[in-house]
Amino acid sequence: xxxxxxxxxxxxxxxxxxxxxxxxxxxxxxxxxxxxxxxxxxxxxxxxxxxxxxxxxxxxxxxxxxxxxxxxxxxxxxxxxxxxxxxxxxxxxxxxxxxxxxxxxxxxxxxxxxxxxxxxxxxxxxxxxxxxxxxxxxxxxxxxxxxxxxxxxxxxxxxxxxxxxxxxxxxxxxxxxxxxxxxxxxxxxxxxxxxxxxxxxxxxxxxxxxxxxxxxxxxxxxxxxxxxxxxxxxxxxxxxxxxxxxxxxxxxxxxxxxxxxxxxxxxxxxxxxxxxxxxxxxxxxxxxxxxxxxxxxxxxxxxxxxxxxxxxxxxxxxxxxxxxxxxxxxxxxxxxxxxxxxxxxxxxxxxxxxxxxxxxxxxxxxxxxxxxxxxxxxxxxxxxxxxxxxxxxxxxxxxxxxxxxxxxxxxxxxxxxxxxxxxxxxxxxxxxxxxxxxxxxxxxxxxxxxxxxxxxxxxxxxxxxxxxxxxxxxxxxxxxxxxxxxxxxxxxxxxxxxxxxxxxxxxxxxxxxxxxxx
Amino acid sequence: xxxxxxxxxxxxxxxxxxxxxxxxxxxxxxxxxxxxxxxxxxxxxxxxxxxxxxxxxxxxxxxxxxxxxxxxxxxxxxxxxxxxxxxxxxxxxxxxxxxxxxxxxxxxxxxxxxxxxxxxxxxxxxxxxxxxxxxxxxxxxxxxxxxxxxxxxxxxxxxxxxxxxxxxxxxxxxxxxxxxxxxxxxxxxxxxxxxxxxxxxxxxxxxxxxxxxxxxxxxxxxxxxxxxxxxxxxxxxxxxxxxxxxxxxxxxxxxxxxxxxxxxxxxxxxxxxxxxxxxxxxxxxxxxxxxxxxxxxxxxxxxxxxxxxxxxxxxxxxxxxxxxxxxxxxxxxxxxxxxx
Numbered sequence: 001x002x003x004x005x006x007x008x009x010x011x012x013x014x015x016x017x018x019x020x021x022x023x024x025x026x027x028x029x030x031x032x033x034x035x036x037x038x039x040x041x042x043x044x045x046x047x048x049x050x051x052x053x054x055x056x057x058x059x060x061x062x063x064x065x066x067x068x069x070x071x072x073x074x075x076x077x078x079x080x081x082x083x084x085x086x087x088x089x090x091x092x093x094x095x096x097x098x099x100x101x102x103x104x105x106x107x108x109x110x111x112x113x114x115x116x117x118x119x120x121x122x123x124x125x126x127x128x129x130x131x132x133x134x135x136x137x138x139x140x141x142x143x144x145x146x147x148x149x150x151x152x153x154x155x156x157x158x159x160x161x162x163x164x165x166x167x168x169x170x171x172x173x174x175x176x177x178x179x180x181x182x183x184x185x186x187x188x189x190x191x192x193x194x195x196x197x198x199x200x201x202x203x204x205x206x207x208x209x210x211x212x213x214x215x216x217x218x219x220x221x222x223x224x225x226x227x228x229x230x231x232x233x234x235x236x237x238x239x240x241x242x243x244x245x246x247x248x249x250x251x252x253x254x255x256x257x258x259x260x261x262x263x264x265x266x267x268x269x270x271x272x273x274x275x276x277x278x279x280x281x282x283x284x285x286x287x288x289x290x291x292x293x294x295x296x297x298x299x300x301x302x303x304x305x306x307x308x309x310x311x312x313x314x315x316x317x318x319x320x321x322x323x324x325x326x327x328x329x330x331x332x333x334x335x336x337x338x339x340x341x342x343x344x345x346x347x348x349x350x351x352x353x354x355x356x357x358x359x360x361x362x363x364x365x366x367x368x369x370x371x372x373x374x375x376x377x378x379x380x381x382x383x384x385x386x387x388x389x390x391x392x393x394x395x396x397x398x399x400x401x402x403x404x405x406x407x408x409x410x411x412x413x414x415x416x417x418x419x420x421x422x423x424x425x426x427x428x429x430x431x432x433x434x435x436x437x438x439x440x441x442x443x444x445x446x447x448x449x450x451x452x453x454x455x456x457x458x459x460x461x462x463x464x465x466x467x468x469x470x471x472x473x474x475x476x477x478x479x480x481x482x483x484x485x486x487x488x489x490x491x492x493x494x495x496x497x498x499x500x501x502x503x504x505x506x507x508x509x510x511x512x513x514x515x516x517x518x
Numbered sequence: 519x520x521x522x523x524x525x526x527x528x529x530x531x532x533x534x535x536x537x538x539x540x541x542x543x544x545x546x547x548x549x550x551x552x553x554x555x556x557x558x559x560x561x562x563x564x565x566x567x568x569x570x571x572x573x574x575x576x577x578x579x580x581x582x583x584x585x586x587x588x589x590x591x592x593x594x595x596x597x598x599x600x601x602x603x604x605x606x607x608x609x610x611x612x613x614x615x616x617x618x619x620x621x622x623x624x625x626x627x628x629x630x631x632x633x634x635x636x637x638x639x640x641x642x643x644x645x646x647x648x649x650x651x652x653x654x655x656x657x658x659x660x661x662x663x664x665x666x667x668x669x670x671x672x673x674x675x676x677x678x679x680x681x682x683x684x685x686x687x688x689x690x691x692x693x694x695x696x697x698x699x700x701x702x703x704x705x706x707x708x709x710x711x712x713x714x715x716x717x718x719x720x721x722x723x724x725x726x727x728x729x730x731x732x733x734x735x736x737x738x739x740x741x742x743x744x745x746x747x748x749x750x751x752x753x754x755x756x757x758x759x760x761x762x763x764x765x766x767x768x769x770x771x772x773x774x775x776x777x778x779x780x781x782x783x784x785x786x787x788x789x790x791x792x793x794x795x796x797x798x799x800x801x802x803x804x805x806x807x808x809x810x811x812x813x814x815x816x817x818x819x820x821x822x823x824x825x826x827x828x829x830x831x832x833x834x835x836x837x838x839x840x841x842x843x844x845x846x847x848x849x850x851x852x853x854x855x856x857x858x
Contacts, residue, residue, distance in 0.1 A: 012527070015525075170525070243852070253852050254852055255853075256851070257852075258852070327520075329522075329524060331522075333522070333523055333524045333525045334522060334523040334524075334525070336524070337521075338521060356524070363520070364520075364526060366582075366585050368531055368585065368586070368589060368630075369631030371531060371794050372631065372794045372797075372799055373534070374745075374794065377799065377800075378745075382851040382852075383848055383850045383851045384850055384851075385799065385848075388843075404847070405850045405853065408850050408851060408853070413523030416523050417525065417526050418529070420529045420530050420531050420534055421530075424521065426521065426522065427521045430521070
């Protein structure tokens with residue numbers, strides 16, 4: 001069963017460097033003395049801490065609960081005592097701080113009670129809640145809460161469950177090693193996901209530079225009760241990008257601004273499938289993941305690492321550095337983020353820690369002028385014209401940049417990689433995107449202020465009118481009172497009461513918040 | 519701090535420009551073989567002049583000289599201009615041409631990457647308009663002249679204007695020029711192309727140089743310096759329109775082969791129109807841009823006042839580039855269904 005494969009536009013062939021970290025099997029990283037577990041490890045709302053300082057927690061115990069719909073729970077990766085809940089530096093390009101729960105481990109690694117369940121006994125909705133409480137988020141890098149994606153939609157939108165084993169970034173081999181060593185577990189996860197999605201077809205896309213993983217996955221697929229197709233795709237960065245893989249395998253393009261389900265495909269990383277298997281069949285929440293340690297280290301290798309392990313502890317497992325360390329990257333060399341400091345924790349999104357040296361990652365040469373050679377356009381997997389976007393971003397011509405579909409840029413780095421003038425193109429696009437976002441927020445705030453101001457003016461106007469009416473009424477009431485036999489005091493009281501009621505009504509109308517699209 | 523990606527391909531503008539220069543070398547050897555070593559003198563003069571002009575401009579603009587000089591763009595401009603004008607032209611001609619090419623057309627427009635017009639073609643256009651006479655004295659093919667200017671004679675002539683023989687003995691008009699003047703004398707194309715300065719397809723000797731330029735162009739395509747779009751569209755545009763006229767009236771219009779093999783057609787198609795800075799950037803845009811140059815070249819050749827039209831055609835299409843680009847944007851990923 002060979003499938004017709006399609007091509008996405010562009011792409012590049014950077015040197016792979018994958019051999020170095022696949023020589024040894026995955027090793028279990030030791031439990032560090034301290035685990036720093038951030039509450040925001042997924043896209044969406046950060047989880048709400050539900051433990052207090054000084055509390056003893058068991059391995060796998062929920063320490064922060066999912067908050068809101070797009071969220072996922074956080075668990076204690078090992079047993080120990082909570083010593084701190086508060087701000088801690090995060091693996092972020094600007095070295096931002098964020099909320100974290102710090103656990104001093106006791107080394108006992110004592111599990112809480114684990115509850116394996118038979119997924120067939122639960123309905124899809126209950127399974128989704130379970131995955132949310134197990135803290136499952138996409139391990140490919142986007143860390144989107146998986147339970148949300150495991151919804152077939154009404155009416156059924158998803159026909160194909162696509163497992164992404166592309167792993168196209170150089171140096172990173174965590175998915176490769178997971179597929180080699182844990183293929184059966186991945187397939188057990190696939191079985192659950194297939195059930196939840198009611199997917200007709202299951203396809204696993206793997207780049208052809210991972211022959212061992214392909215064989216392991218084929219063998220595991222043969223054991224499955226349902227058909228699983230292993231699609232071997234040509235090695236071409238960024239074919240591991242969800243949009244690019246969908247194009248290669250189905251020939252369809254995810255519409256701009258849309259989701260993969262719009263073309264009937266639900267895409268998950270292979271590691272996520274394994275995590276789902278552990279969560280449902282073993283009752284183990286997502287508290288560890290496979291991380292590649294590579295680059296300027298003596299012994300590159302993949303480790304099964306507890307979430308919250310400080311990265312410096314993990315880097316030490318690389319047994320030293322052959323050259324002077326010039327920095328650290330979380331992720332791969334094409335899309336990873338430069339780390340300001342190395343005492344930050346491993347999070348659910350950490351697939352690789354790349355130690356840099358001047359020789360492995362020489363600083364980019366001086367950026368020269370763009371000569372519009374369009375090598376970037378030839379390499380762009382989103383079919384953009386990067387040279388035009390660069391021009392617009394530089395000129396702060398953001399309207400034009402948006403018109404040229406800046407927001408379809410996936411920041412894969414192909415354009416910068418091929419640029420003969422060594423222009424940091426992606427940096428320009430990030431800048432333009434953030435400027436546009438800031439402008440938008442500013443506009444929103446200004447609109448809001450304007451609306452409030454207009455409402456206030458309207459209220460003042462109305463009050464003025466009301467006062468005038470009241471005065472007129474009073475004036476009208478006076479002669480009436482003079483002629484009527486009624487007690488003038490009672491009439492005045494009545495008028496005052498009436499006016500107060502009207503005032504209250506008017507107030508009520510104005511204090512109602514202006515209708516705003518939320 | 520740095521931002522991703524942290525790796526880049528081993529390439530640079532200098533390498534690209536160097537490969538362009540490399541691609542010209544076989545044609546230059548053929549040039550020397552058929553027309554004598556004068557071209558080597560003019561190329562050397564052009565190189566030195568261009569580097570001096572470039573350095574001066576960079577210094578005046580306060581830019582670091584070494585990295586910008588090393589981009590090689592001045593060298594490419596110099597060589598293209600030297601190959602576009604007569605090799606035995608007086609020294610000041612190339613100097614004036616390069617001044618306009620490098621200082622006016624490039625640096626005054628903001629330097630490499632910002633220039634709207636092809637620098638070499640601006641230089642050429644200025645020269646042909648201002649100094650039409652020296653621009654028509656081309657070195658005659660050695661086989662016809664029976665003699666050629668040796669290296670020392672060429673240096674003497676280019677720098678001093680002194681010549682041991684008469685100018686007529688060593689120079690000639692180009693085949694395109696000859697065709698134009700002879701057609702005005704009411705001779706037919708067939709009669710004219712039997713004159714000795716014509717070769718099998720184009721000009722005696724120059725058609726072989728054109729062939730080597732074509733080979734250099736194919737090398738650049740294989741080395742991914744250029745894409746096929748502009749040269750193919752250029753040659754197709756020129757070939758088709760000249761073919762139509764040729765089929766309608768072969769006595770007054772030369773064959774497409776003649777038009778493709780003479781003048782600046784090959785150099786224009788592969789080395790000049792493919793200048794990335796001043797050319798169209800989208801695939802469809804490149805086709806329109808190239809075809810436009812081909813067609814305009816032909817029209818200028820047959821009805822314009824100048825023997826060859828490549829330079830003016832390139833400059834005219836340069837003007838149209840922003841418009842072409844904005845109307846030929848390819849569909850972006852995820853937008854394709856909306857467009858169809």
